[in-house]
Amino acid sequence: MTMNATRLLRRSRAEAASSGSPSGAAAGAHRPDPGPPPGVRVRDLTVVYKTPLGELPAVGGVSLTIAPGTITGIVGESGSGKSTLALSLLNAVQPPGRIAGGSVEVDGLGDVLRLGGDELRHARGRHLGYVFQAAQNSLNPLKTVGKQVLDLGRSHGVDDLPALVRDARGLLERMGLDGARVLDSHQHELSGGMRQRVGIMLALVLNARLAILDEPTTALDMITQATILRIVREVHKERGLTTLMITHDIGVAAEVTDRLAVMYGGRVVEHGPTMDVLGAPAHPYTQGLIRAIPRLSGDPTQARALPGRPPTLGTLPARGCVFRERCPLRMEVCETTEPPRVAVEEKTVACHAVAARREEHA
Numbered sequence: 001m002t003m004n005a006t007r008l009l010r011r012s013r014a015e016a017a018s019s020g021s022p023s024g025a026a027a028g029a030h031r032p033d034p035g036p037p038p039g040v041r042v043r044d045l046t047v048v049y050k051t052p053l054g055e056l057p058a059v060g061g062v063s064l065t066i067a068p069g070t071i072t073g074i075v076g077e078s079g080s081g082k083s084t085l086a087l088s089l090l091n092a093v094q095p096p097g098r099i100a101g102g103s104v105e106v107d108g109l110g111d112v113l114r115l116g117g118d119e120l121r122h123a124r125g126r127h128l129g130y131v132f133q134a135a136q137n138s139l140n141p142l143k144t145v146g147k148q149v150l151d152l153g154r155s156h157g158v159d160d161l162p163a164l165v166r167d168a169r170g171l172l173e174r175m176g177l178d179g180a181r182v183l184d185s186h187q188h189e190l191s192g193g194m195r196q197r198v199g200i201m202l203a204l205v206l207n208a209r210l211a212i213l214d215e216p217t218t219a220l221d222m223i224t225q226a227t228i229l230r231i232v233r234e235v236h237k238e239r240g241l242t243t244l245m246i247t248h249d250i251g252v253a254a255e256v257t258d259r260l261a262v263m264y265g266g267r268v269v270e271h272g273p274t275m276d277v278l279g280a281p282a283h284p285y286t287q288g289l290i291r292a293i294p295r296l297s298g299d300p301t302q303a304r305a306l307p308g309r310p311p312t313l314g315t316l317p318a319r320g321c322v323f324r325e326r327c328p329l330r331m332e333v334c335e336t337t338e339p340p341r342v343a344v345e346e347k348t349v350a351c352h353a354v355a356a357r358r359e360e361h362a
């Protein structure tokens with residue numbers, strides 16, 4: 001560690017000792033107020049991966065509006081395209097993947113898919129905070145957390161590094177940790193839950209207002225999981241964020257999110273207020289997912305796994321509805337035509353059967 005870094009971190013420790021209280025999680029002092037939480041509009045997003053069978057879509061024409069200030073969950077089985085969608089929001093899809101079409105408009109940033117080079121690097125961190133899947137293991141093992149905060153600040157041209165370190169400490173203390181001690185620690189000195197909190201701090205310390213959390217509680221024990229979820233909710237509120245949370249665990253989504261998007265085979269099949277999606281699911285896939293979870297279905301003896309297996313890129317049908325193979329409501333049109341998106345109360349549902357039923361009742 002350079003002398004300068006050591007001095008900055010020492011100063012942070014001295015301040016911690018003299019102030020005695022955490023500096024809270026409100027927006028950081030090293031930067032003027034970045035404004036209200038942003039809205040996000042994903043339009044016709046298609047992301048393909050190169051495979052031996054050619055380029056195949058992991059995300060197929062997804063449109064999704066994320067309202068400012070909400071916590072939106074993305075749920076779906078493994079391979080449904082959740083992480084690929086999250087990476088697209090940062091324009092961070094890597095080869096053999098490629099964003100083949102669409103746009104991702106973020107308030108205050110414009111279309112993220114049109115950003116490149118320095119602009120994009122700047123946007124990540126300053127506007128878009130991302131906690132990777134398995135963030136517990138993504139810290140640099142050779143550097144203390146404090147040094148990583150300073151590296152982050154320098155790489156984003158932060159002038160007031162002491163203020164940045166103070167914010168990092170405040171965020172850590174807000175999340176129930178001894179901030180000064182954690183800043184002084186290496187990854188191996190921290191538990192999984194502590195590392196996850198460090199990941200959240202690193203995503204937010206530059207004042208990003210759009211937080212993207214990919215499976216933030218995977219691999220944590222139940223108690224630590226509950227703590228992290230509480231922290232996500234509280235920090236979201238205090239810092240005025242728009243938060244997107246990827247999870248395969250509907251129970252987690254039910255606890256934390258305001259709105260829920262259900263993905264299947266690279267499509268968003270149902271989206272709306274979490275209470276409505278889980279309480280009155282309209283898409284046959286969402287209905288099946290909920291029936292498979294005893295604590296949500298209400299009757300453990302009635303819990304039934306969805307028949308069949310989720311598709312892979314190679315088995316995904318090129319035309320028609322991607323869910324039809326497993327669908328109890330399958331109709332002829334599902335073989336050939338992509339389902340329309342229909343409004344069902346406050347939800348949007350992509351299903352031919354739901355659309356047909358609505359027409360009957362119209």
Ligand SMILES: Nc1ncnc2c1ncn2[C@@H]1O[C@H](COP(=O)(O)OP(=O)(O)OP(=O)(O)O)[C@@H](O)[C@H]1O
Nearest residue numbers: 049058077078079080081082083084085096312313
């Ligand atoms: N690097 C890659 N090369 C080829 N195919 C990929 C690659 N990354 C993902 N895929 C495929 O794209 C599809 C979507 O994957 P993605 O990881 O986005 O799904 P997910 O819902 O996040 O799954 P999980 O919960 O398991 O992470 C899957 O079929 C996956 O096998």
